[in-house]
Amino acid sequence: MIRDDIKAGLVSAMKARDAEKTAAIRLIQAAIKNRDIEMRTATGSGDDDVVVIEVLQKMAKQRRESIEMFEKGGRVELAATEKAELAVIEGFLPAQMDxxxxxxxxxxxxxxxxxxxxxxxxxxxxxxxxxxxxxxxxxxxxxxxxxxxxx
Structure with missing residues (x-):
């Protein structure tokens, strides 16, 4: 399950003392937890991996949009931070169809x-x-x- 991969990724990032990756994975976990809370009130629950993938895809889309905006605005350092987060997020997404x-x-x-x-x-x-x-x-x-x- 993707959720387990994310937990394992957090542990390995913390052991490696990779602060950026740890922070990005914590953002992912927070977004997933928020989605879980939303789904408690919704009727029916989907496949867990599908829910996690939807959250990850939404986060990736947000990062791509932010990167574009920061690059247009000349904020290279902020774009670099978003790119690093995007790389971590995409690392947990399954391979997309060509x-x-x-x-x-x-x-x-x-x-x-x-x-x-x-x-x-x-x-x-x-x-x-x-x-x-x-x-x-x-x-x-x-x-x-x-x-x-x-x-």
């Missing part, structure tokens, strides 16, 4: 659902999110689904 595999998987889902036009986008995206959660960045999936339905 574009060719993603296109093939989406084409299979489109065929399974019998989707024919962009009007079916919502139905296809729901199936993609259900079947490929954690393996594919959903922001990229949207463009791939549009491409599969248009062409």
């Amino acid at each position: 574009e060719d595999a993603a296109k093939a998987a989406i084409a299979t889902i489109v065929a399974d659902l019998g989707a024919t036009s962009v009007k079916d986008m919502g139905k296809v995206m729901a199936a993609v999110k259900e079947r490929l959660a954690g393996q594919l960045d959903m922001s990229k999936a949207s463009g791939l689904v549009k491409g599969a339905l248009a062409g």
Whole structure:
């Protein structure tokens, strides 16, 4: 489980006295704990790894946006800190599908659902999110689904 990998990563970072990595992993654990608390009040609970992956992907997206903003603003030192955190976060994420595999998987889902036009986008995206959660960045999936339905 990814949660166990994160705990082991924290222990090894603390033993190595790597302050930056330790701080980044603690941020990850705090975000996961917040998500756990949110899910207590929500109905139904998903697969633990899927929940953790969603949190990690959200954190990674936030870091990428921050890096872009800091670099535009000339704040190189802050961008470097965000890049270090992003590297730690991505270290816990499972390998993402490459574009060719993603296109093939989406084409299979489109065929399974019998989707024919962009009007079916919502139905296809729901199936993609259900079947490929954690393996594919959903922001990229949207463009791939549009491409599969248009062409």
